Amino acid sequence: MATIYEVAKLAGVSPATVSRVFNGLGVSEEKTQAVRDAARHLRFSPNRTARSLRRQESEVIALVIPDIENPYFTELARGVEDVAQKAGYSVVLCNSDAQIEKEARYLQIAVAEHMAGVILAAAADHTNLDDLIATGRPVVAVDRGTGYDIDGVVMANRAAGTAATENLVDAGYRRVAFIAGPELIETAQERAQGWRRVMAERLPEAPVDELLRYSSFQVDGGREAMEQLLAMPEPPDAVVAGNNLIGVGAIQVLTEHGLTPPRLGVAVIGSLPFTTLSPSAVTLVRLPARHMGVTAAKLLLERIGGDDQPARTVVLRNEVQPATAVRAV
Amino acid sequence: MATIYEVAKLAGVSPATVSRVFNGLGVSEEKTQAVRDAARHLRFSPNRTARSLRRQESEVIALVIPDIENPYFTELARGVEDVAQKAGYSVVLCNSDAQIEKEARYLQIAVAEHMAGVILAAAADHTNLDDLIATGRPVVAVDRGTGYDIDGVVMANRAAGTAATENLVDAGYRRVAFIAGPELIETAQERAQGWRRVMAERLPEAPVDELLRYSSFQVDGGREAMEQLLAMPEPPDAVVAGNNLIGVGAIQVLTEHGLTPPRLGVAVIGSLPFTTLSPSAVTLVRLPARHMGVTAAKLLLERIGGDDQPARTVVLRNEVQPATAVRAV
DNA sequence: GTGAAAGCGCTAACAC
DNA sequence: GTGTTAGCGCTTTCAC
Numbered sequence: 001m002a003t004i005y006e007v008a009k010l011a012g013v014s015p016a017t018v019s020r021v022f023n024g025l026g027v028s029e030e031k032t033q034a035v036r037d038a039a040r041h042l043r044f045s046p047n048r049t050a051r052s053l054r055r056q057e058s059e060v061i062a063l064v065i066p067d068i069e070n071p072y073f074t075e076l077a078r079g080v081e082d083v084a085q086k087a088g089y090s091v092v093l094c095n096s097d098a099q100i101e102k103e104a105r106y107l108q109i110a111v112a113e114h115m116a117g118v119i120l121a122a123a124a125d126h127t128n129l130d131d132l133i134a135t136g137r138p139v140v141a142v143d144r145g146t147g148y149d150i151d152g153v154v155m156a157n158r159a160a161g162t163a164a165t166e167n168l169v170d171a172g173y174r175r176v177a178f179i180a181g182p183e184l185i186e187t188a189q190e191r192a193q194g195w196r197r198v199m200a201e202r203l204p205e206a207p208v209d210e211l212l213r214y215s216s217f218q219v220d221g222g223r224e225a226m227e228q229l230l231a232m233p234e235p236p237d238a239v240v241a242g243n244n245l246i247g248v249g250a251i252q253v254l255t256e257h258g259l260t261p262p263r264l265g266v267a268v269i270g271s272l273p274f275t276t277l278s279p280s281a282v283t284l285v286r287l288p289a290r291h292m293g294v295t296a297a298k299l300l301l302e303r304i305g306g307d308d309q310p311a312r313t314v315v316l317r318n319e320v321q322p323a324t325a326v327r328a329v
Numbered sequence: 330m331a332t333i334y335e336v337a338k339l340a341g342v343s344p345a346t347v348s349r350v351f352n353g354l355g356v357s358e359e360k361t362q363a364v365r366d367a368a369r370h371l372r373f374s375p376n377r378t379a380r381s382l383r384r385q386e387s388e389v390i391a392l393v394i395p396d397i398e399n400p401y402f403t404e405l406a407r408g409v410e411d412v413a414q415k416a417g418y419s420v421v422l423c424n425s426d427a428q429i430e431k432e433a434r435y436l437q438i439a440v441a442e443h444m445a446g447v448i449l450a451a452a453a454d455h456t457n458l459d460d461l462i463a464t465g466r467p468v469v470a471v472d473r474g475t476g477y478d479i480d481g482v483v484m485a486n487r488a489a490g491t492a493a494t495e496n497l498v499d500a501g502y503r504r505v506a507f508i509a510g511p512e513l514i515e516t517a518q519e520r521a522q523g524w525r526r527v528m529a530e531r532l533p534e535a536p537v538d539e540l541l542r543y544s545s546f547q548v549d550g551g552r553e554a555m556e557q558l559l560a561m562p563e564p565p566d567a568v569v570a571g572n573n574l575i576g577v578g579a580i581q582v583l584t585e586h587g588l589t590p591p592r593l594g595v596a597v598i599g600s601l602p603f604t605t606l607s608p609s610a611v612t613l614v615r616l617p618a619r620h621m622g623v624t625a626a627k628l629l630l631e632r633i634g635g636d637d638q639p640a641r642t643v644v645l646r647n648e649v650q651p652a653t654a655v656r657a658v
Numbered sequence: 659g660t661g662a663a664a665g666c667g668c669t670a671a672c673a674c
Numbered sequence: 675g676t677g678t679t680a681g682c683g684c685t686t687t688c689a690c
Contacts, residue, residue, distance in 0.1 A: 060442075382667080
């Protein structure tokens with residue numbers, strides 16, 4: 001690969017001038033042209049590694065997510081990528097697999113590679129960001145908080161839990177269970193709180209402690225919890241799934257038991273992009289994952305650009321898509 | 330961040346020795362210990378940018394895929410990441426969105442960042458890899474060929490098309506349609522060829538030209554093609570979906586028309602990880618996407634390690650999971 | 659507006 | 675086994 005020196009020589013200017021041309025700084029018309037011609041001739045493109053070393057910052061953003069196979073996070077990634085790309089940044093997608101050790105490794109790499117910033121969907125409750133923040137690298141939290149005073153974009157989780165539950169209660173269901181996700185994860189807790197509030201208000205006689213189940217945020221977690229719920233002496237007549245994959249698992253089990261929604265009412269917090277279900281059978285509380293990515297990327301780019309205002313948290317509204325089918329009574 | 334010089338000073342050795350310790354080269358026991366202690370003290374971690382500049386190679390692999398939201402590709406990514414991570418490499422996931430321009434940009438970045446190698450699921454028929462290959466960077470093609478003489482990992486696409494179709498014919502279906510995907514994409518063509526062969530042998534009277542539809546490799550593509558097929562004067566009694574998303578779209582439309590499989594037979598080339606369908610209703614020709622990623626990453630690491638043998642192409646076998654439910658006659 | 663030159667942090671010759 | 679040193683390709687003062 002050609003270097004700036006070769007381009008300079010061919011164009012009859014100094015290396016500094018070549019650099020200026022490629023960074024849009026003040027260079028005379030004619031020299032600019034000469035440099036561009038020479039560069040094209042030599043198929044020169046600036047060595048980003050050298051640039052990063054010198055500038056102490058690379059044009060790369062790290063996006064750390066706990067599950068690359070969950071469409072929710074790939075949709076988020078999609079949003080981040082779209083914005084980042086337009087601003088000239090590339091995105092390194094780091095899959096922490098919900099393990100804090102893997103996450104820590106990636107965060108360390110982000111520092112060691114002088115990445116411009118990090119968008120983090122934390123693997124667990126308390127991720128240690130001391131090192132990262134100490135370097136001054138901007139970090140934006142998405143989906144989940146971090147306990148640090150940094151920018152964040154989150155869903156209206158409590159409202160989502162409330163909306164999902166209310167929808168089922170309005171439809172006439174009386175024993176509404178909730179499969180929450182991991183007990184230690186903030187989003188799961190908050191969504192469960194929304195459910196709990198509606199239950200307390202509208203169905204005070206229901207045994208909430210039995211109707212609340214924790215699980216993983218995976219299809220299998222949803223399956224297991226749903227099986228347990230169906231095995232209860234008095235099973236629920238409806239269920240709220242705490243995220244998309246739990247929803248998939250729960251619906252799978254219901255289908256296997258011949259209880260396809262809306263025979264048993266189902267509301268899912270999240271979207272089911274690849275489901276083959278009739279869209280009217282299930283209530284969806286859609287979470288704008290792509291928008292979350294877009295917003296987070298914008299916040300991060302502002303910080304990278306030197307924005308210095310106090311930390312902001314953006315809460316994204318969700319959109320309820322009610323099931324229109326009613327159960328046969 | 331501390332540098333190698335500060336560590337050297339604190340440990341009472343030269344910078345070169347510090348470097349050697351961190352690269353596992355021959356250093357005496359005691360100095361090694363001194364360096365490690367000093368490094369820990371200063372929370373030193375080597376600056377990867379500087380290392381990359383000096384070595385002319387970074388510990389980053391680019392994975393370029395056409396659709397980050399397709400579970401097939403995230404599963405592939407998962408496989409790549411698992412292998413890469415263990416070998417100390419990070420993976421930059423680049424979403425080309427099936428656009429050759431975006432793809433070209435990412436490939437250029439891969440060069441400019443001195444990435445160690447590229448795993449490419451080509452966006453379209455003929456991607457230009459001249460520059461990339463000229464730099465000597467190893468490239469492994471996945472899922473689709475590139476027209477270059479490089480390592481590759483592909484699915485047994487023709488066999489997948491054959492298996493899917495035979496399964497439906499064996500089940501008694503007589504008008505088996507095929508929704509192929511984009512006409513210009515190799516995998517779509519090959520799978521269609523498999524279908525065509527079975528049709529010619531087993532159902533020679535069927536109007537194959539009407540029963541073959543091209544579409545995008547997206548849910549919407551599957552939907553549109555399925556609608557068209559159902560609108561035919563003599564609609565098919567079964568359909569093979571050329572990839573997972575087409576399958577989702579087709580099944581959605583069928584469900585909406587009250588033709589849930591197996592009333593109309595469905596075979597999908599690919600897996601449906603997030604579907605809520607009963608597993609017995611649809612024949613799946615599973616494509617080992619994760620395994621493809623693992624294999625590609627291993628091949629790439631071998632090349633990065635200096636392996637110089639002629640280009641290899643690995644063809645991955647698929648696994649048929651037949652529908653067990655039969656249609657009511 | 660332009661050039662000369664230092665230096666980002668590391669590695670790899672080379673000398674001892 | 676270990677230290678000295680040059681240099682990877684770029685950006686950025688500092689002069690002019």
